[in-house]
Amino acid sequence: MKRPAPFEKPILITKPLLPELEELMPLMEKIWSSSQLTNNGAMARQLEKELGLYLKADNLSLFSNGTIALQIACKLLRLSGEVITTPFTFAATTNSLAWCNLNPVFCDVEDDTLNLDVNHIEELITEKTTAILPVHVFGNPCKVDRIQQIAEKYNLKVIYDAAHAFGVEIDGRAIGSFGDVSMFSLHATKIYHTIEGGALTFGNRYLKQRADWIRNFGLIGEACIMEPGTNGKLNEVQAAVGLQVLKLVDKEIEGRKLVVNRYKEKLKNIPGIRFFNEIDGVKYNYPYCVIRISSGSFGMTRDEVHEELKKYNVFTRRYFYPLCSNFQCYRNIPSADVHRLPVAAAAAQEVLALPLHGRLEMDDVDRICELLIYLFK
């Protein structure tokens, strides 16, 4: 096979959704004439309403980013001691626990979804455990019913890191409706974004009320602080961007679905390349196109593929690698021992996220697939 030509322009891992500037300007003019730039202004309130409808959440609050939202969720539920979580996630998940003086306890993941393995949670529960923090990795839903059962049996709280799961539904039920609190990241690299931003959805309105106080220093009214809060507010300019981006998100998800299906179609017969299976009844959102590369059958390691593609101007991402349990600051935790996390450890060596957004040209997808086929030996 002839060596394929490199792309002239770099193909990046993703490209943020951007509203037309002309459509943004009227909202900016409104903000300017109101002179209210932040502190739960009209744009933020409107976006909370619209996102609540989109995510089918009666109780939703916006924050300046997903990480602060996750930290606020931990404070809100008054967690202490140990929290069982996954090592196969972005650093923000584990870091948020550490920032709240909580001890992360790493639990291995299941091979088919790379989400927290529900069969290993119970053996990690001690008298210090107060919560479970699973992640809907790559938008694949966790085994929410089983997690709920375990939480009820041991009286634990459940916070879902739903950073990847914007708009996902299980049998028509919104992903944010499971557990006590769910966190959505609205960062520019996510499907739906407010440049930087985060949202929490809550099981009840009292949690939302307290979260709204905590994100504003803990202020209730003008002069009362009931509990120490922080500054986690989303400003008006970003909320306005969010209102416009929300109009584009359905089309973006449709476009991504077509791209992912094209990748699957073109690569389905390549030994050593594996995709995730879709489960019936789940509405997916296609946040990443992740393949798993087994070097034995593919003939090249994931790292080699990642490096080799760069030579063709194609930029992929080893997502998630390394595991959170491998970071310097966490690797001495007993549960971080790699022998206790064999499935996560294998996945971290195999996963590769391919370039994906809803506006990616099919010709480019085809060329990326041809490159992978060319590399396959």
Ligand SMILES: *Cc1c(COP(=O)(O)O)cnc(C)c1O
């Ligand atoms: C992006 C992400 C976060 C952090 O969200 P920010 O809005 O960037 O703070 C947390 N968890 C996961 C799994 C993420 O991918």
